[in-house]
Amino acid sequence: MKIKANGFNATMLLFGGVLIAIFLAQPVFALSDAYKENIYNPGVLKPIDSKLKVKVGQKAPDFTLPAVAGGKIALSQYRGKKNVVLSFVPAAWTPVCSDQWPGYNIVRDMFDAHDAILLGITVDNIPTLFSWTNQMGKLWFPVLSDFYPHGKVAQQYGILRTDGVAERAIFIIDKKGIIRYIDVHDINQRPSLEVLITELEKLK
């Protein structure tokens, strides 16, 4: 009887441990009241769900995408003029993404100090991006839509996930058009601002 009880307890412990692990895996994020109750929480997602197609040291694939503010922006237009930070985020109206670009919005001086422009990109369409980014205040950087053909640029860079959204990824491209830094981040977490700025400092 004692042996049975111990076996049962061991099973309980194991099962309990798995459940606690599930419990601890709940997503952690702080959400601004700016979005009210309009944020859809997809829960914890597979951290990375794509295979990168570019690497540091190679020329960044060029692209042209429509901007929320109107017109089109090509990566190549910054060649010889500005360093470029591409910030891909998975989707509008989701928790971590909604609290990423507003942070970049108050550190324009840090980008300027490193002669860098920021391009925010998602696979959402323009009307969705318009509504969403309006909640962030006036953004100083262009927001681009990689909606149609769906996720073409994300696909080119190898960061289109199997469910059709982009990874949470940062690419730093220097004035010569060469990729100098890549961070395909855990989709559930916001990349560190400090790391991004440190990488920009290395461009000098």
Add this chain to the structure above:
Amino acid sequence: MIKIKYGISIMLMLMILLGGSMGWTAPLPAVGGVLPDLSPGFSLPKPQDGVVIIEIFSMYCPYCQKEAPNVNKLYDKIQASQKLKSKIRLVGIGVGNSAYEVDVFRKKYSINFPLYSDGDFKIHQKLGEPRTPYFIGVKINSDGSHRIFYSKLGEFGDVDAFLAEMVRLSGIK
């Protein structure tokens, strides 16, 4: 005896299962209640018979950015008052913000009151994961105990009206 143990184990399992699947979170700070232990990231200042106003913010939150000048005005008003200066402390906790990010926010808005970093969201979770900005008013009693008298989401609006409300609700002399 073993049946009782089985029963307790199954109940515990169900509680964990329900809690986990429903994403259980701690409750938001309740008026009339006390703050949970927020150490090691933050320890409540203890101005005797005074008040601590805590702003839960994030440098990534547009409303916190918009509210920052208003919160600075509140701090300036408190500092300018001989009566309130020693009674009211204002602090901010940057949830999900590293020390670096909190410092960026401090410099951007020239903030002169203490800001704390809660980079791993531990404090945020203990406080029931409030949206930001969120303001908590805490009255410190003469025996060192405390009581929450204000707990609210969103910008506080008019500075004078908010400060008067803090004084009235806390009952500080």
